[in-house]
Amino acid sequence: MRIVVKVGTSTLAHATGQLNIRRIERLCRVIADVKNSGVEVVMVSSGAIGMGVGKLSLSQRPSDVPGKQAASAVGQCELMYVYDKEFEQYHHVVAQMLLTSYEIENDDCRCNIENTLQRLMDYRVLPIVNENDTVATEELGIGENDTLSAIVATLAKADLLVILSDIDGLYDSDPHQNPQAKLIPLVREITPEIFALAGGAGSKLGTGGMETKLRAGLVANRAGIPMVIMNGRQPELLYDLMEGKPVGTRFEGRKDV
Numbered sequence: 001m002r003i004v005v006k007v008g009t010s011t012l013a014h015a016t017g018q019l020n021i022r023r024i025e026r027l028c029r030v031i032a033d034v035k036n037s038g039v040e041v042v043m044v045s046s047g048a049i050g051m052g053v054g055k056l057s058l059s060q061r062p063s064d065v066p067g068k069q070a071a072s073a074v075g076q077c078e079l080m081y082v083y084d085k086e087f088e089q090y091h092h093v094v095a096q097m098l099l100t101s102y103e104i105e106n107d108d109c110r111c112n113i114e115n116t117l118q119r120l121m122d123y124r125v126l127p128i129v130n131e132n133d134t135v136a137t138e139e140l141g142i143g144e145n146d147t148l149s150a151i152v153a154t155l156a157k158a159d160l161l162v163i164l165s166d167i168d169g170l171y172d173s174d175p176h177q178n179p180q181a182k183l184i185p186l187v188r189e190i191t192p193e194i195f196a197l198a199g200g201a202g203s204k205l206g207t208g209g210m211e212t213k214l215r216a217g218l219v220a221n222r223a224g225i226p227m228v229i230m231n232g233r234q235p236e237l238l239y240d241l242m243e244g245k246p247v248g249t250r251f252e253g254r255k256d257v
């Protein structure tokens with residue numbers, strides 16, 4: 001069993017933008033334990049820009065591209081330092097992989113990414129992937145990590161993509177706008193009607209909202225990989241998911257499309 005777990009900034013940080021220490025400790029503990037149970041894990045983690053903003057003591061997230069790139073360059077070190085420290089106590093080795101759409105679309109580069117991922121799996125290492133924000137300008141970049149996580153799931157030939165969000169899953173409307181919204185536990189096919197349910201980001205930290213997660217679901221499902229959106233505020237739910245219990249919203253991967 002090989003899974004890709006995507007973690008968004010809103011799971012890793014408080015609303016202030018500062019690291020949510022208790023959350024990240026719980027998340028790393030659960031992922032280390034899931035790995036110990038024999039599941040191969042690849043993480044796709046956001047948070048570089050947010051952490052850079054904190055480390056540089058900027059009053060707000062930069063809105064211009066060089067500002068975001070500089071914050072990310074600072075924050076990516078901090079992010080990997082935190083992951084390294086957390087996973088080290090459970091004797092797991094982490095690896096950093098920074099990617100852009102240029103490499104993913106280039107056949108030779110993509111082959112190298114796949115080979116590196118496979119060898120890291122053979123070495124029982126935990127790869128932690130992020131977009132290489134320094135070179136990923138708006139034209140060259142994927143722009144957000146929901147889509148990147150689906151691409152990584154296909155490159156890693158994963159059995160499941162798990163997106164940890166700040167919400168329990170896909171609802172029939174945005175619960176931050178409509179308190180009566182109902183969770184949809186299973187989506188067999190991501191149709192235009194399903195896209196019509198999705199709104200934008202729910203917090204200042206999140207970038208894509210549900211729309212980018214559904215686009216990620218299309219990429220994963222087309223490769224036959226199911227996707228689950230679940231709440232990253234309760235990382236222990238990953239245990240239930242691994243035991244086959246219903247968690248969040250599951251988007252079934254259809255092998256025939």
Ligand SMILES: Nc1ncnc2c1ncn2[C@@H]1O[C@H](COP(=O)(O)OP(=O)(O)O)[C@@H](O)[C@H]1O
Nearest residue numbers: 008010165166171174199201202206207208209
């Ligand atoms: N139909 C919907 N169901 C659930 N959440 C939705 C929906 N439409 C919009 N959203 C918003 O998407 C947000 C999650 O995406 P986002 O803010 O990008 O955070 P992250 O990527 O960190 O999970 C939710 O907090 C919610 O406000």
Ligand SMILES: N[C@@H](CCC(=O)OP(=O)(O)O)C(=O)O
Nearest residue numbers: 009046047048049144145207
């Ligand atoms: N590469 C950026 C992530 C951008 C992104 O998709 O963020 P998020 O919506 O929190 O998953 C960073 O590390 O800050």
